[in-house]
Amino acid sequence: xxxAIPAIELDGVVKEYLSHGETVQAVKGVSxxxxxxxxxxxxxxxxxxxxxxxxxxxxxxxxxKGVVRxxxxxVTDVPPNKRDINMVxxxxxxxxxxxxxxxxxxxxxxxKVAEAEIKQRVGEILEIVDLTGREKRRPREMSGGQQQRVAxxxxxxxxxxxxxxxEPLGALDLKLRQLMQIELKRxxxxxxxxxxxxxxxxxxxxxxxxxxxxxxDGLVEQLANPREIYERPATKFVAGFIGTSNLLSGTVExxxxxxxxxxxxxxxxxxxxxxxxxxxxxxLTVRPEKITISTEQPEGELSVVRGTVNxxxxxxxxxxxxxxxxxxxxxMVFQQNANDSSVTAExxxxxxxxxxxxxxxxx
Amino acid sequence: xxxxxxxxxxxxxxxxxxxxxxxxIVAMASVSLxxxxxxxxxxxxxxxxxxxxxxxxxxxxxxxSLVYGGVATVIMLLLGYPVAYWIAFKxxxxxxxxxxxxxxxxxxxxxxxxxxxxxxxxxxGILFGTLKGWGLLPENFHVxxxxxxxxxxxxxxxxPFMILPxxxxxxxxxxxxxxxAYDLYASRFDAFRRVVxxxxxxxxxAGVLMTFVPATADPVNAAVLGGTGxxxxxxxxxxxxxVNSNYPTxxxxxxTLMAVLLVGIFIYARALGTENVLExxxx
Numbered sequence: 001x002x003x004a005i006p007a008i009e010l011d012g013v014v015k016e017y018l019s020h021g022e023t024v025q026a027v028k029g030v031s032x033x034x035x036x037x038x039x040x041x042x043x044x045x046x047x048x049x050x051x052x053x054x055x056x057x058x059x060x061x062x063x064x065k066g067v068v069r070x071x072x073x074x075v076t077d078v079p080p081n082k083r084d085i086n087m088v089x090x091x092x093x094x095x096x097x098x099x100x101x102x103x104x105x106x107x108x109x110x111x112k113v114a115e116a117e118i119k120q121r122v123g124e125i126l127e128i129v130d131l132t133g134r135e136k137r138r139p140r141e142m143s144g145g146q147q148q149r150v151a152x153x154x155x156x157x158x159x160x161x162x163x164x165x166x167e168p169l170g171a172l173d174l175k176l177r178q179l180m181q182i183e184l185k186r187x188x189x190x191x192x193x194x195x196x197x198x199x200x201x202x203x204x205x206x207x208x209x210x211x212x213x214x215x216x217d218g219l220v221e222q223l224a225n226p227r228e229i230y231e232r233p234a235t236k237f238v239a240g241f242i243g244t245s246n247l248l249s250g251t252v253e254x255x256x257x258x259x260x261x262x263x264x265x266x267x268x269x270x271x272x273x274x275x276x277x278x279x280x281x282x283x284l285t286v287r288p289e290k291i292t293i294s295t296e297q298p299e300g301e302l303s304v305v306r307g308t309v310n311x312x313x314x315x316x317x318x319x320x321x322x323x324x325x326x327x328x329x330x331x332m333v334f335q336q337n338a339n340d341s342s343v344t345a346e347x348x349x350x351x352x353x354x355x356x357x358x359x360x361x362x363x
Numbered sequence: 364x365x366x367x368x369x370x371x372x373x374x375x376x377x378x379x380x381x382x383x384x385x386x387x388i389v390a391m392a393s394v395s396l397x398x399x400x401x402x403x404x405x406x407x408x409x410x411x412x413x414x415x416x417x418x419x420x421x422x423x424x425x426x427x428s429l430v431y432g433g434v435a436t437v438i439m440l441l442l443g444y445p446v447a448y449w450i451a452f453k454x455x456x457x458x459x460x461x462x463x464x465x466x467x468x469x470x471x472x473x474x475x476x477x478x479x480x481x482x483x484x485x486x487x488g489i490l491f492g493t494l495k496g497w498g499l500l501p502e503n504f505h506v507x508x509x510x511x512x513x514x515x516x517x518x519x520x521x522x523p524f525m526i527l528p529x530x531x532x533x534x535x536x537x538x539x540x541x542x543x544a545y546d547l548y549a550s551r552f553d554a555f556r557r558v559v560x561x562x563x564x565x566x567x568x569a570g571v572l573m574t575f576v577p578a579t580a581d582p583v584n585a586a587v588l589g590g591t592g593x594x595x596x597x598x599x600x601x602x603x604x605x606v607n608s609n610y611p612t613x614x615x616x617x618x619t620l621m622a623v624l625l626v627g628i629f630i631y632a633r634a635l636g637t638e639n640v641l642e643x644x645x646x
Contacts, residue, residue: 060542080545087546093539097561106557107547154547 005072006033007162007194008040008057013066015052026052028218029066034162034196034211039188041197041205044215045241053215054164054198058087071161081110086155087164091171092147094139100126100150101135107158125157128187145176152187162194169204181207202242206230214238230287236363239285246291246331248360249283252276259357265326268305271357282362288332290359293321293344294352302354307331309345321345323353395614405611413615421599421616428596429623431510432579435517436525439574440567442518443525447566448559450526451533462530465523473520477587480516481507484588508590516584521577525570532566533559571631576624596620 015027027049034040042050055061056068059080068076075083086107095103101122108118126132129149139147148168155163168184169177185208188195199205205212206226213223214237222234233239236247250262250270260276261269262284272284286303298304307323310330321333331353335344345351395413399405418425450461468476482488486505487495494500506512536559544554582597589595596616604613 058546060545080542081548081550087543089539089543091537091539093537093543095540095543095558106544106549110548110550110553154543158547 004036006069007036007038007071008034008196009067009069009072010053010057011067011069013053013056013063013068015049015056015061016064025218027056027063030215030218030220031066032213032220032223034194037192037194039185039195039197039208039210041199041209041212042215043199043202043205043212043241045200048215049218050198050200050215051166054087054166054196057162057196058085058164059083084161085164086158086160087166088148088151088155088168090166090168092139092151092168094147094150094154096139099136099138100131100142103139103150104154104157106154111158121157122153125153128156128190129153144172145180148172148180149183152184156187156191156193159191160193162196164196164198166198167200168197169199169201177204184208206242214241216241232361233285233363236283236285239363244288244332244334245285246288247283247285247363248329248331249281252278252280252282254278262362264305264329268325270303270305270360271301272361273357276362284360284362286331286355286360288320288334289318289336290355291331291333291353292355293323293333293335294354295345295349297352298354301357303357303360304352304354305331306350306352309347309349309351312345312347321351323351391614391617394610395618397611399611401608413611414619417612417615418619421596424594424596424599425616425619425623427593428579428620429627431514431517431585431593431595432575432581435514435521435578436571436575438514438518439522439525440571443522443570444529444563444567447526447529447533447563450530451536452538462527465526468523474583474587477516477520477583480512480519481587484512484515507588508592510589510593512588513585513593513595516588517578517581520581520584521574524573524577528569528573529563529566532563532569536562568632572628576628579624580620 010030010032013027013030014025017024017026030049030053042053044050052061056063059075059078059082063076066076067074070083070085095106098106104122104125105118108121113121123132126135129152131146131149131153134142134146137146139150142150148171151168165184169180172180181204184195197205197208206229209226211223211225212229214221214229216237222229222238224232224234229238230242233242233245239245239247248264248270250264250268253261253263253269255261255276255278259271259273260278262272262276262282263269270284272282276282292298297306305325307325309321310324311320311322313320316337318337319335321335323331323333325331333353393407394405396407396409396411397405398408398410398413450458450465454461483490484507485491486507491500491504491506495502495504506515540562541554541558544558545551549557579595580597582595582601585593585595585598586601600613600616600620603609603616
């Protein structure tokens, strides 16, 4: 396969601000490429630099250092109104003095598109976002979900080469948010435009994205597809930020080939398949749903730790156990309620936790 | 009952307005329809000749007042809008300081401020006297007692009343809405014309009302800065009332001015009503 020119490319981008006389780095050097037609998410906690990164792609912020390229063209100094990119703002930022039709037609009118074509394109896009018949409504007369779709239509009608979405579902309630996630994905498939999605909601990012860049403290911690981000978090931060993770640390006891045995307590043995040297202390992670909880010591080539149940919580689709280990660490275990809702162990019971070696590895 | 509390609490305010605004207006309306003089007394004749005579006699001053008030308002709008815009979007953390500076002159009496303007503009005062001394201005140059001085004074005195409501309106404009305009290919000018300006119109509307009405009726600037050739309707009313003791004429003129201003405002509201302008801006 030949290397295609990315739709959006950031090359060593740094953004510094002056705040109370001190230079603050909001983005500390981000390089990434986003492919044509990709659904790409920038995921991270607030203040991680994801919004600043997006605003540099849109052209609202100028990078202190580095280059922004759109389809191979350097646009670092190009103002937002000259970039072939549109944005869906966090609070929608609809024009309050214009009705739906006028809001959506704004971009086309600025580009001096012929009235007949405007009419046709606005009509089409309103149909895609299911707002036909509401052309004359003002934004304040509409629900949050409808406003959100106006914002989407207002951007998409221009057929931009990429669409930037800044936490577009943040203001909606849970039900509507889940509905809009599916809707967004459908629209993206339908129009085939590159989507760059900024969010702090890991579920949103995992559900919709082709690839995710997890950001923290102005840097990209990991860039991969959702499965890899979840299954093999590259750093402690990613492991902790995405889903629930158990972070453990132990001493490498023995190494054979590319596998190693890590020991926590006397009866604990964790198998990892990473490069390690005996005697070294390693941090490792395992997801709660990968762990099997049992009251008898399990057999076989498994990672096994022993602990005492501190807490059992019934959560409908699964049970959650908090198990205290000998060294004071606590491990979360999720047990699916597949057959019945009876729990394997009660508070205070001694239990064995086990999992397949591939589910834990050193960070 | 608790839910009546707001009504009871609002009552004194309404009574204050009722007694001190409506009663004098009714009294004045009655006086404007009387005939007579101070020595023989005034009789309620319901003759409208007070109005026709007064308007006929003082139409020049009435028209002049509207022109001066109008010109001053336009100048205030042109000067004030950029200041309001600058404070709202560019002043950053110093906003309140600039707003305070704007209001600072109000700590000095209106009349005193106008008189000090008189000093400033005097033919041989600090400003022109000095400039003439340096030979930068011709000897016969003067501003005091001209139209320029009166309109200048009006602009100076009422400018903050134009700036403040516009500032309040601009302050409420969400900066992201302006960014959205840029994002949708609007040039700086387009973003201003299509988004910022329309959204600030309620402020412009309030500002124009708050300056045009008092500027048109103002007697102080014309009296202190205008000399004899620039008399405005406010001066006439004052003279008729306080000097000539011609209460019916003064009252009739006051009502005429009020009516003209109200009609003017009504037409202005209809023609430039926010809805109309917003419609136009949305295209």
